[in-house]
Amino acid sequence: MRSFDYRRADSLAAAREGLGEAAQIIAGGTNLLDLMKLQVMTPKQLLDINRVPGLREITETENGLKIGALVSNSDLAADPRIRSDYPVLARAILAGASGQIRNKATTGGNFLQRTRCPYFYDTSMACNKRQPGSSCTAIGGISRMTAILGVSEHCIAAHPSDMAVAMRALDARLDVADATGDVRQVGMDELYCLPGERPDIETTLAPDDIITAVHLPQKQSGAVHVYRKVRDRASYAFALVSVAAIVTRREQRIATAALAFGGIGSRPWRNSEVDEMLAGEVPGEPLFAAAADRLLAEARTEEGNAFKTRLTRRTMISVLREATGLEPASVGTDRVEESAA
């Protein structure tokens, strides 16, 4: 690890001041320290925000729930309100990492974790994300863990988060404090950039922005939530493909559908056209197949990740069958019940 100055902020104001000269925030440290040990990331200053008060609470608001940026992944998944009203989020978090890592990982840090593309991790290989302009070794290389949607000729890295996929399906919104202390809201559809020609620019946040909280909208009684993760081993592995689905029904028809995908996109993936195709329709195989066709129409594959188009299609259709009641619910499919008044 390269040496760095370590500082601790005990208030948001102190954190803002400390960030000024290109310091890097450390929250759980589970991603940042891993990358610093490999010298993939070499910050000169670390600003520890763990003692900033007020960022570890989950509170009810007029419009839903507000989750502080330092709430650990474990606490979030174990919160009774998340389990009953936002089960897709609890399931997505529990499908990721290990008990130890989830205890340390924070909500804010999880959104901003970096890709698991093996070439990003290997400093002896070219990688446009790590070293802009050096080229992309994953294209034509080992690409099992890479993306097939939203990729460019400069980068095919996948966003690795499970939590962020559920947040995308839930239309979560982030509170982001800028250097002056102003807080703005950033939607999940606005947070992440496509790689394009600058895969090193991953989000729309400025280097001195601080995520302070995440907002979830009101619960939707009667909605069926599904999180399904397909991976190379049954636990403690990143997704090859994951699907988060939130579906509501009106009589025999799908009323609304929100589908988000992990493991296949350069960012937690959602395609509003897919959701719109499903809304108002009678659930069934032809509809699901057409929706999968729509999702995968722009897929760009490599030899090593071409299997993901079929895997995504099958996983998505299987999830939709359970979400619409065509098949019985398995573990990972939960219904949001009416609140006991």
Place this chain on the structure above:
Amino acid sequence: MKTELTVNGVSRDLDLDPRVTLLDALRHHLHMTGTKKGCDHGQCGACTVLVNGRRINSCLTLAVMHEGDQVETVESLGSPEAPNPLQEAFISCDGFQCGYCTPGQLMSATAMLEEAKEGWPSHVSESLSNPGTLSDAEIAERMSGNLCRCSAYPGIRQAIARTQGDAGGKS
């Protein structure tokens, strides 16, 4: 950087480079070598310790971040002469071969049993609101952050299952 660490209830003053992980502080600076280093990247669980009662990978955190926290290591469990119930169960169930992963397994299981008592669900729980008792599949899933190169998994799961009725496994 001056740092005060509280390990197994004892406060220790250290002067550390901020780069020193909690794991290296324990092993190299406090010479408490019960906690093991496997991968140094959060992938194996050999370095598991408890911080304020929660299990974490001590290789993925900096010692200086833990001033004022309560750190518990395998040295806080039983001794060879008086193993605690969980350690006892590991011995009688053949929960190890070489023993390298064992301190991490013990600390992880100690905290995992508490998590289960608090009603935390896991990835394999049928019901999120009511995960029920720890089946073999539940124990396997909840312990998946601890790898064992000797593959003593059946014995490890059995030892944990045997301890789950007891008072959490701490002496």
